[in-house]
Amino acid sequence: MNPPRLDRLSALLDGLAPVVSLTAADDPVGAPVRSGPPTERDLTVYLLSGGSMRLRWAGGSAVVHGPALVALRARQAHSLEDLPPPDQGRLICAHTHLPGPVAPLFLEAFVQPRVLSLVDDEPAVRLAMSMIELELDAPRCGQPALLNRAGDILFIGLLRYLVAHPSPNGAGLFNGLADPRIARALVAMHQRPGADWSLERLADEAGMSRTAFASAFRQVMQRTPGKYLSAIRLATAQRAVELGKGLKEAARAAGYGNVSALSRALSRARLLAQPAPTPHPPRPST
Numbered sequence: 001m002n003p004p005r006l007d008r009l010s011a012l013l014d015g016l017a018p019v020v021s022l023t024a025a026d027d028p029v030g031a032p033v034r035s036g037p038p039t040e041r042d043l044t045v046y047l048l049s050g051g052s053m054r055l056r057w058a059g060g061s062a063v064v065h066g067p068a069l070v071a072l073r074a075r076q077a078h079s080l081e082d083l084p085p086p087d088q089g090r091l092i093c094a095h096t097h098l099p100g101p102v103a104p105l106f107l108e109a110f111v112q113p114r115v116l117s118l119v120d121d122e123p124a125v126r127l128a129m130s131m132i133e134l135e136l137d138a139p140r141c142g143q144p145a146l147l148n149r150a151g152d153i154l155f156i157g158l159l160r161y162l163v164a165h166p167s168p169n170g171a172g173l174f175n176g177l178a179d180p181r182i183a184r185a186l187v188a189m190h191q192r193p194g195a196d197w198s199l200e201r202l203a204d205e206a207g208m209s210r211t212a213f214a215s216a217f218r219q220v221m222q223r224t225p226g227k228y229l230s231a232i233r234l235a236t237a238q239r240a241v242e243l244g245k246g247l248k249e250a251a252r253a254a255g256y257g258n259v260s261a262l263s264r265a266l267s268r269a270r271l272l273a274q275p276a277p278t279p280h281p282p283r284p285s286t
Contacts, residue, residue, distance in 0.1 A: 105173065195255065
């Protein structure tokens with residue numbers, strides 16, 4: 001009997017809770033496209049069905065040949081410019097809000113914009129592209145709901161593509177999910193962050209020795225398994241508190257031993273999030 005197929009993305013999607021809204025970029029493309037709401041939990045995804053454009057952002061630029069996806073943090077200032085000959089493709093913008101607790105860890109994969117060629121495309125992305133273009137060409141009743149559902153398919157296709165084509169630097173969340181052994185441990189943590197995970201138990205999930213697992217995980221994820229688990233637990237607790245749940249319930253959901261442990265973790269996180277004080281200039285000597 002074959003072992004069950006590893007589902008790398010369902011638990012991640014639950015932890016992201018994406019809310020996708022689609023718009024057609026009908027305005028002149030040469031104008032700067034500024035990010036939407038000022039939140040760190042938003043991802044902007046552009047779908048270019050054909051033609052070519054230049055993406056510019058602070059510190060870099062890239063030529064995008066359609067069909068392609070461009071994914072970047074929504075707060076990152078950027079612009080898209082037509083390239084001659086005139087673009088014959090359609091540009092769709094998918095604004096994705098990620099209220100789930102795993103969003104901060106997920107968005108670490110987008111420190112720089114990701115440009116994904118769809119020449120060897122993901123079938124889910126092709127399906128979403130076809131649905132979107134047909135609906136925009138011949139709108140019918142229920143168009144907003146249909147486009148948003150197509151946006152959900154587009155986002156799942158983006159995740160599948162990133163797992164199938166991880167970063168060439170060999171590190172990051174999608175590189176971890178691309179490795180069947182590390183992925184099993186990541187999925188376990190995403191599914192049950194409050195479980196009593198130890199290094200030994202996570203290594204067993206990965207089917208590796210403790211030493212080999214710890215080394216491989218740190219190399220791919222750029223942090224130890226313990227620190228990754230702590231980040232998920234803290235984010236889970238913070239999200240529970242934001243939703244109005246009490247500290248006791250948040251501590252239980254996130255796997256903290258007691259409310260005091262959670263309170264200390266939240267206090268440390270607040271201190272780390274505060275900007276460093278500006279040093280006072282030296283007083284002139286008299």
